[in-house]
Structure formats: structure tokens, C-alpha cells
Amino acid sequence: MSRHRLNLLKLFVILYSICGGSSHIRPLYEELQINRSIAEYFQVEDTLWTAIERRTENTLELIYNEHKIRLNENLFQNIIERNRIGVDLELTNGLRFLNDTTTNVYNIIKSRDYGGLIRFASSHRVKNITDAIEKISRASVSSDLWRDLNEDARICKQHYTTNYQSEHQMLVEVYKDVETSILRGYMVVQLSFMILGLRDTDKYRNESRNLHLTVMEHNNNLRSSIKEVISHASRDVYSCSPDNYVFESTEYEMITGFLQGFVDNEINLNREHTCKNTCADYRLTRQYGCHNDTPCGLPIKNQRINKCKGILRNCEFIGSDLEICPSTVDMRRYKYLKYENGRQLGDKGGCAQGIETKSWTDWFYRCHNCFCICDESDSASDRYFSLRNVVSDIEANQIVTGIHIAKPNRIIELVISERKLLGFGRLKPTNNYFHHNFPQWSRSHPKLSLNDPDIQKGIDYHTLTYENRSINFDTIIVPQGHVITGVRFALFKGHLRLEVRATEFDYETGTLMNLANSTWHGNDNGGRLEIYLNKPKPVGLHGYPIINNIPDSYVKFTPTDQDSDASQTIVPYLETQKVEPIVPMPLSGVGLYYKGRPGNGGVIAPKLVVYNFESII
Template sequence: EREAVVLLTPLMGNVNVALRKLVDHGKVGMGITRYINIVANLVFNLSPNNANFGSSIQEADRKLIALFELLSHRLDQIEYGVHGVSNSLRNIATGLQDLVRWEITVNQMEEYTKSINTFYHRFLLYQKIKDEIEDHTLLDFANSIVSHDPHSVMASMVHLYTMTAPEAAQRANLRLFSNLQFPTNINDPKDVYNIEDTTSSRAFYNLLKSVVKWQDMPSSQPSLFTMLHDALQISDVCQLHQSPQQLMNGLHQLVAVAQARGYIMLEFAWMILRVHNEGNFTAEHEVSEQLYLQYSDDILREAKRVIADESRGFYRCDPSEHIEGETYVQLTELLQGYVENEVDMSTDGSCSQNCAYYQHAKSEGCYIHEIQYCGKRRRCMGTLHDCQYNHAYSGICHSRKLYRRYESIKYGNGILLGSSEPCSGSVIKVNSWWRFWYHCSYCFCLCDDGSSPTTDRYISLVPALSDTRNNMVVTGVQFTKQRKVVHIQVQQGQALPQGLVNMSTVDWVDVEPVNLISQSYEDGRHYKKLSYEERSIDLDRLTAPENHVVTGVRFRMLGTHVNLEIRITPVNYTTGKLQPYKSYWISNDNTPAMSRNSRLELVTLYPHDPTTFRTPSQEDSRPDTFIRFGPTDRRKDAAQLTVPFFDAQTVAPFPSTWFSGIELFHKGQAGSGGFLGLKVITYDLSRHMEVTDHDQIDVNFNNLHRK
């Protein structure tokens, strides 16, 4: 391999850098043909007049293997992007009868890719033992590769082509092979491109005939990419571990890598046969290249047509089981149902008003605490809002959970607030009373007590960043709660060329803990303490401009609203290198007070605990809106919980990839408080699919020429 680098360095400079720039799955032929031509035309000076190449360079066949080994290393790096694609393609059809045809198609595709990959793994093995392998083994391998057997490498390449670009395959067959003829003067080497072995020329002719036959097979099915798009429309996207566009791009990479492997082995086979003086094979080399370019261009064109319109969003659906601290976290006691007698809300200790009068009040004391209800339970030391009267008599079921006061309240008139299940805690009877001609009523209010030891109402404003100095990008996000504070945590990984990520570097970044009792941490700067007046959070989709990736995320305060921001950093797509010093934050500064296109509120009606629903939540918000944290419904839950909850599942596509945006959204259903979820926007790789028009060729075995 070292000698191969020495051979290539005068021609390519730094070989590894050059290969990273050359080989790209978004290019026609993945850029591989340029490298093959360097090897074939420059290093080995292949030409029709040089039929004795094998004797011109010592150990030429071993050096040839080493040159292809360099290319294999680069191709293996690109394969990072297709990990898990096959499983995701299969999972789409799980449990859906309408997708049986899709499942059959995936099986066929895997059969063709497996055929190519089986040969390729042998090829990789030969590269490792190139100094010990016998000439006979190499020749046997080469002849197997160029075989026109129905299960050969070329056959699999053609079948993949017709599956992924069926219309183009039909057109190409008519255009490229309409005048394929076997020459009558086959015994004259000069008229058959100096191919010295008539048997070899006949084998190549038979191979071309087979290509025509395979490629001409009628196909009533749409392309593989169109079929995947249609399948995604009716399938359960929760089965995916990546965005639809990422999966579609993964399918293209899967096919492109298989085609590239097939082409590499074909070219290696022609060259190794020539090295061992089995023939000249210049025509074979040229036709193989043109076929591969045709296939690659048509497949790339069809893939880009579908991929460009595919969704780049990836988020998590509801889990099969909700587990607090694992699949969700929640704020507690922000506004909580609370029973208070009006005498304790009156500044003068009178009962001259009614419950509705107390829309914003405080608990001023506890009247005769030895015998009254206020002396038997934890008091609200904050403010009381939106009080209402239900009935004079009630039975209050106290909860055993620290962040709930009550499980239910049943009034004498039959009104029930909360659960209808038998009380598992203590029940206290509460009766209103008369003082002279005034009725001292028990009211049901909302308590906002920021000093309560059991309230969790804090959101971190500390940025969560990737290590851009070490070329790390954000590859995942999740909500987490630590020490009463809800944080956004990020996963990071080292950016590689062309949207890839070094999977061995992927890890979650520890969140910076917020110390609520330390003077070093300030409300409004390091964290936000929510209250009745300030409890809104903005729902936004933030997307970076072209050639930028996400390297950080945080909340900030925009007026009284918690507002999302992301840090973005310029990136070089070809090299994968970041420009950290050019990083900056972006956000949506729209507010409800704007005179035009003001931010609208998402209102959830009669919200209940979202973990009690059997049917999964659905995304029901749109960007540029906001939602208020508030209590669950009084009738359903006695207003004991704070909704929405936060979906704490990891949002990290596999395989890891670059992000160009992040969205904060709400998902729920009728009667549910729902969840706040994070959605990542994967990098748009379709922008880097370089569809070009290469020369179209007609193949006539008597006279190979380009139009």
C-alpha cells in the first residue's frame, strides 16, 4: 500500500485528501471513475498498443491490488451512512398488508446487493493477503467477476439499475445497444481493439448481450425511490430511526455503494486479466466505465427527484409505556388545584364576598386552625387564582404523591373533581359555615406557590454546546430534569466529509447543573422560574442557511416567553471541517404583540394527564405559535398536574448525521395536555447531488464511438 501511495502522490498530491474530495456518493459514479482512470491511464498507461503491460512493472498485480485497496478504504468510510438502512426499510412494512409488495421489493434488492457484497468481501480479503495470494486465485476471481452468469456482479448491477430507475433503463437500452453486432472478422485482432484472445472477446460480447437482455426486462413497478416514498406515506414512521429524507438518502447510498463495488471489481478484473496477458481489454474497460456512469447518473437523477421533497424532520413518537424520568419529565405545582375558605383570603377576615370575587388573592391566614381544614393540610403560601364555588360540602381525598395535593374531591351535589377510583389516601370532610348572615364558603382555586419545596418550575437557560474546536457537531437532543430544572441536553459527534459522522466519537454532553440557591446563578440569566404571569413557551422551527450545521441549542427569555435558540456553524461539505469562529445564534423573535403576523397561542381544551391515554399523541402545533403551561382539567384531575409534559426520549437519528435545524413542537390529542417534543432537521444532502449529463454512447463491437 505504501508503494501504491508513492506511485499516486506525483499524480494526486496527498492521496487520502484527494480521495476524500474525489469519492462522494452525491456525484455521478461517486467520483470513482476519475480514480480508476488515473490508475488505468496514468499509472499503468493502458492503451491499445500496449498489450504486454504485465511484464512492464515488477509485481504489477500486487501493486494493482494495493491501488484498489486505497479506494476500498475510502468507500468503506462512505458506508458509515448506510448502517441500519436495511432494517429501517424492512420495518416500514411491519404489520401492514398494503406494503407486501414493498417487502418483496426490498427482498429482491437485498438479493442483488448481497450478490455484489459477497464478491466484494472476497476482494477485501485478497487485499489483506495480497503478498501471499496465488496468481491462479486472482485469475479465477477475475473471470468470476466478468462472467455473464445470471447471478454475476454485472447481472446484479443491471437489476439494481432497472429497479431504481426503470424508465431510464428502458430508454438506455434502446439508445445504447440498438446496434450491438458481433463482428464477422472476429479473428482479426486489429478490428477488435487488439483483443488477442478470441475467447475473451466472445465472452465480452456474450456479457453485453446478457446486459441487453437483463436491462430489457419489462417493469410495471415505479422506481425503488418512488415506492419508498409511497410506503412512508402510509407506514408508521415511529418504526424509523432517521428522518424520511435521511432514509431515502440511505437507500440511494446503499444502491450507489453496491454499484460502485461492482464497478470497482469489474475494472480490477479487466486490469488483472491484462496484467497476466490474457488480453488487452481496453474496450471492456471503456464500456464498463460508460455503463457504470449511465447507471449512476440515472439512479442519482431519480433519487434526487424524490429525495428533494422528502421530510427532513425526525422526532420520537409516544413510547409503548410512559416512565417518568425516562420517557418524560414534568413541571410540578406551577398552578395547582387548592381548596381554601374565603375567610382566609379576605384581608379583613370577613365572608362578605363570594368565591368568584377572588381571582387573584393570597392566603392571609388560617381561621381557627385547630378545628378548620386549613390547619390539617399543607398551605399555599403564594398567590391564589381563578377561584370558584362548587358546593358547601365535600369529601377531599388526599394524595400520597408529593407533587399532588388531592386525588379527588367529591361535593355534596354530586360534582366530582378528579379520579372516580376509591381513595387510597385519607379522606377529610369539609363543610362551609355561616357567620351571622354571611356564608363562609370553601372555594376551589389555583395555587401558585414558588416557595413550595415540592414545586419543579425551572427551565435552564444555559447553552448546550458541541465541541466545535474538535470539529464536533450536534447529533442528538433530549429533555432532562436535574435538581428541579428542565434542561436540553445534546449529543455530539465528529463531523466527517459529506454529511457523515465518526460513530466512534458520538456521546452525550453532560449538562451544566444549575444551583438554585447559589448567588452565582440568576433567575432570567441562567434559569427561568415560571409563574402564573410568566409561563409561556414559544413553539418554533429554526433552520440554518445552506452550508451551516447545528452546534448548540439553548432557551432564552423573549419578553415573558421562554424562546428557543440554536447555534449554527459554517461547514465545508467536502472536507467536513467546521469554522468555529464564525458560529452564531439564530431564533424567531416574533411575539404576540406584533402588529402583523403575530405569534398565536395553541390552546388545549380540558387537558388531562397525557400518560393516561392509550392512543399515541399526534403533532398538533405549527411553528411560530406558543403554549402556556397550566393545570390539568379541574373535573378530570382536580387541576393537580402541570401540562404539557416534556418528552424525554432521545432524539438522535441512527446513523448519526449533521443537523441543519431544530424544532420545538407540541404533540397531543383531544382532552390531553400533551407533550413538548424536540424535532431535529437533518442536513439536506439533496443539494449536493450533482446530476450531470455525461456523454451518451452507442456500442457497436465493430466501431466503439461516442455521440
């Protein structure tokens, strides 16, 4: 699109807004910065050749100044050097050669070495650059290349946060690198032709036109090739899990002290202290006392093991007499329960302090030991979710670029990374150990604490209960032209769900707009299909995880399997790994998803959805 036509269209938008249209002018179209740079250089190229043909005064100085500016543009991200898996070797070598060579030429220009510039223009190295452009062009328009790149992005082969990226992002970054490298090489060759054209205009003007047509054809072919693949490429960014993944305790948080396996004698489970009922009759009860020689009266130092300071649910009879092996782990009551009938619940290993407890006959009734689920809320119970907003500083043009889950002060909360948005979807770099590009991670303000006298249940935080212990798996996508500037947990129809804040922005300048009209979005159709955890084991993951992205699904926090864990653990876990793309970029969405394997409790983890650049390419 010509500048003249673009200016007319912008004028139309201004007139429309004056006549009652929107008071904020949206960009008429979005494009990648590299595409803009290519179009701008083509215009500069025509202007310079016109000056050469007209023998304009100070033409050499004009050529020098334009190329000094444009070869210094910091477009190249070097993503292929840093993080490419299986990229075509010819393409990789060609990109490296072009960028090394063009950097050398820029240094010559910067030092104002006109003699060196003329010697370079007359050397065989110009031919080497045109050959490299042709090789890169052939390699980069291959549909197999883009399909292979897409497949590489789909598989997390290493367990490092620096490998996080979506299929969509990998394709966009390689596209930008290829186009940037070819543009830099093209500018150096055109620079050489222009310098030589000062003495032989016709010859080098023709060579310039031929190269121009070649690069134009390459650009069209490259865009066609990538568009065939990118339309099907996922924009989701997940934490990576390698094939031999073993979930580490430092990578997750747990719900504790909530719905845990518990053993006591039925005589303690009713006000009358009788044994005339069965264990199954006690669907909802509590401990009403502690009869002699029952599990609650066992000589165990940790009294939490044999006391339930809450409700006992869903009791059942498993066996009469049993050996109780107390756990040495704070959040567990038992290592195992071994019944006289041979059934053992929990760890099959040895026990340093096993204690036997037996049933007995009270008059005409047998007093059995019952296995129940203890639902208590005390200082050992971490079952709280923060409902506070976690937002970026939109007044400072900061947006959300990453997310993770944390549990400070016993409360599960979301934490975001935020960066300053610049034009063309770029972000302002920040210094840190992480590729010199580490963000600021932010929590809700003020910091949430259960000891705060002003904190309000249902407003500041949610407490999991037996009736309300579901969490929805939604991916919230905001409209194009908006970016994510906040996240939060929210309650909706008794379920926890994720909500995101969207803010409008100007793509070309990166400026956030209509700040007061930033809106929160959630999935009102979510939570309809339960992901049922059938006899889950406490282990989060072993081996490559299965990612479950079933729309509108949810899971209930539930105790683990009786036989494998004596129902001592609540699953799923909550993954705490920080998720942010290797090359941070604006986000169009954030979600929660479930990953695990059959028979395992699995984990809940956050994911990101990067901004959609398909139409921009």
C-alpha cells in the same frame, strides 16, 4: 468536472481572496463521498486501461495496488441490513450478494493470491456480478421504491431510539448504499476484465466500455429517480411513537407546584375574615388565616395539602359541602374532590381517608368553600428553565448531533450529544452499546444549581410565572454551509424559546471555520398563535400522537381539567427521550414541537433537522 478545470476554479478563488475577497476559502461545490469515489475510479479505470494497451511495465502490479486501495474504502454503512422497512427483496438480496462477493475478492487481493485472482476473473462469478448490477439497477431506479422508502420513514412503527431518522436521511442512506454496492461490484468486474485484458486487450476493453456505459446510465437514472422524491422529503427527526403508544413516566418530566387546584373557605381568603363576598370575587388573593372547621384546618398529616404558600387565583364556587380525598402522590394535593351536588373532580376510584368539610352561615352570610388555583413557589415547585448555553467543543471540531430534555436539580435544561465532524458530512464513530456509535452527551457548564449563591434569575435561569408561562414552538434552520454547534433556552418578549448556534464548516475536510464568528439564531416572529389546551387531561398520550408543527405557535403551561383531574397537574409534559438519527449526521436545524391528542395535555419534545444533501446528490 475535470481535475484541470477544478484546479483553475480553485486558483481563481485564491486570487479573488488575495484581491480583497474572503480570507476563508469555501468549497466551490459539495458532493457525497460516494459520488467523488465514482468519479475518481472512472479516472483510475482510464489510466489502467491505457497502461494495459501500451503494455506498460508492472501493469498487473499497478492493477492490483489500485484495487486493493479502493476495495478497502470504508464506504458501505450497511443501513439496509440494519434498519430498512419494506425494501424491495430483489434489491436487498442483490446488495447483500455484491458486498459479500466483493469482500471475498478483496481478501484474495490482500493475501496477494495472484493465481486465485486470475481464477476468479475467468470464472462464472464475474457474470453473476454483472447480472446483480443489472438487477439492482432495475430495482433502484423505480420511483415506487423511493416513494415507499419515504413513506416508511414517515411512520415510527417501533418504539426504539435506534429507529430515529428523517425521510430525507433514509433516502440519502439508501442512495449511498446502492451506489457504493454497485461501485464495488463494478470495480471487481473491471478488475477481472483488466486481468484478462492483459492477454486479449481488444475483447475485454470493449466489454469494459459497455459495462461503463451501463453503469453511467444507471447512475443518471438513479439520481433522477431519487430527486423526484427527495425534494419533498422531510428532514425532520422525531422521537418515535408506535400506534399503541402509552406514555411512560420515565419518558417525561413535569412542571410541579405551579398553578394547582386548591380548596379553602372564603373566610380565609380576605383580611377581614368575612363571607360577604362570593368565591368569584377572589380573582387574586391569598390565605389570610385558617378558621376552625375550614379545609385548611383539616387533620391531614401532609400540611402542604391544605396550605397554599403563595397566590390564589381565579376562585369559583362549585358546591357547598364536599369530601376531600388526599393524594398519596407527592406532587398532588387531592386524589379527588366529591361535592354534595354530585359533581366529582378527579379520580373516580375509592379513597382510603376521605375527609368531609362543610360550609356554614356566619351571621347573615353563607361561608362557602371555594375552588381556586394555587400559585406557589417552594421546595416542591419545579418551574425553572436553564438559560445557559449548551455547546459542543468547536475547538476539537465537535458538532451537535442529538438533543434531549432533562431536569437535574429541579431545573429543565437541554442536553446535547456531540461528535467530531469529518469530511463529506461524516462523523467520527465512538464506542458504546448503541451500534458501537454512542456519543458524548453534554450539559451546560458549570452545572446549574438553585443553591448556587452566584446564580442569577433572568440570566442563568427563568422562573415560570402566571404572566410568563409560554413556550414557543420554533424550528431554527441555519444557512447552508453551517452546522449546529450549540442550543439554549432564551427569553424573548416574555416567552421561552429555543435558540441554536451555527458554525461555518468546510464540507470536503469537515473542518469548522471562523469559530469566533459562530452566531446564535432564533425566530423573532414566533409566539403569535396559541395552541389552546381545552380541558386537558393529565395523561400525556394514548395511541398514536398528533404532531403539531404550526409555524410561530406557542403553548401556555396550564393546569389540567377540573373534572378529570381536579386541576392537579401542569401540562404539557416535557419529553426526555434522546433524539439522534440512527446514522448520526450533521444538523442544519433544531426545534421544539407539540404532540398530543384532543383532550390530552400532550408533551413538548425536541426535534432535529438533518443537513440538506439534495443538491449534493
